[in-house]
Amino acid sequence: MILAHISPRTAAKTTSVGWHAHALHEREFPVVAFEADYSRQLAEWDTQAGGFPFPVQQQATPMFYKNVPPTMAPGQIGVVDCGHAEDHGSIVRSVLRIADLAILNTAPTAADIDRVERPLAMRELIDEVAVLRPDGNPPPTWVLLTRTISRARATKQWRDYLEEEGWNVFTTTIPHRTMYARSVLKPVTARGSAYDELVTEMIDRGLLPKAGTQA
Incomplete structure (x- = not known):
C-alpha cells in the first residue's frame, strides 16, 4: 500500500511524512x-535522528512507478514524501500512478488554498494520471489541513469550502505547534500526537486495515 503526501508548494509534507x-x-x-x-x-x-525505526529509500525519479513495487514486501505500507508538484510534476505523477491514497497537505489559508487551485490545479494533476493506472481511475484523495490554529474560524470555513468543491477532508488537523515545526532532524514519538489521531481516523474510515490485520 502506498500513501503519497503531495502539495503544490511548501506545506510541511516532510514533517507529515516523518510523523x-x-x-x-x-x-x-x-x-x-x-x-x-x-x-x-x-x-x-x-x-540526524540516528536512524528511523523503519527504512527510508531514495526514489526521487520519474521512474518511481516502476522502481518501487518490486522493493515492497506484502502488506508493507509505503509513505511517500513527494516533491513540490509545481516543480517536480513528473515525479508526482509517477508516484500517483501507483498510489493507493493521495494525501493533499495544505494550510487553511487563502494563499495556500489558492495554490491548490492555481497555477497548477491539483485536481487536474490527480485526475490526469487515471489513464495510466490499472483501474483507469485517479487515486482516492484526502485533504489534510496542516499548520492549523486552535479555535480559528478559518479552519472550519476552508474545510467547508473544500468539501463544497468536492474534496474529501480529514477531520483530524495538524496544529501549528513547536513539537512539529522543530521536530525535523530529531527523534520523535508519535503516540498521542495529531498524526496518531490521523491513523485512527484512517482506520475508522476504512482507508487503512486495522493494525496487525494487513495481508
Whole structure:
C-alpha cells in the first residue's frame, strides 16, 4: 500500500511524512518511507535522528512507478514524501500512478488554498494520471489541513469550502505547534500526537486495515 503526501508548494509534507510513518510504525504497521523529493530532507532527518525505526529509500525519479513495487514486501505500507508538484510534476505523477491514497497537505489559508487551485490545479494533476493506472481511475484523495490554529474560524470555513468543491477532508488537523515545526532532524514519538489521531481516523474510515490485520 502506498500513501503519497503531495502539495503544490511548501506545506510541511516532510514533517507529515516523518510523523505519519512513525505513527504507523508505532501501531505495528510494517512501514517504509520513500524520499521522492530532490531536497533529501527526509533522508537527512533520518540520519540526524540516528536512524528511523523503519527504512527510508531514495526514489526521487520519474521512474518511481516502476522502481518501487518490486522493493515492497506484502502488506508493507509505503509513505511517500513527494516533491513540490509545481516543480517536480513528473515525479508526482509517477508516484500517483501507483498510489493507493493521495494525501493533499495544505494550510487553511487563502494563499495556500489558492495554490491548490492555481497555477497548477491539483485536481487536474490527480485526475490526469487515471489513464495510466490499472483501474483507469485517479487515486482516492484526502485533504489534510496542516499548520492549523486552535479555535480559528478559518479552519472550519476552508474545510467547508473544500468539501463544497468536492474534496474529501480529514477531520483530524495538524496544529501549528513547536513539537512539529522543530521536530525535523530529531527523534520523535508519535503516540498521542495529531498524526496518531490521523491513523485512527484512517482506520475508522476504512482507508487503512486495522493494525496487525494487513495481508
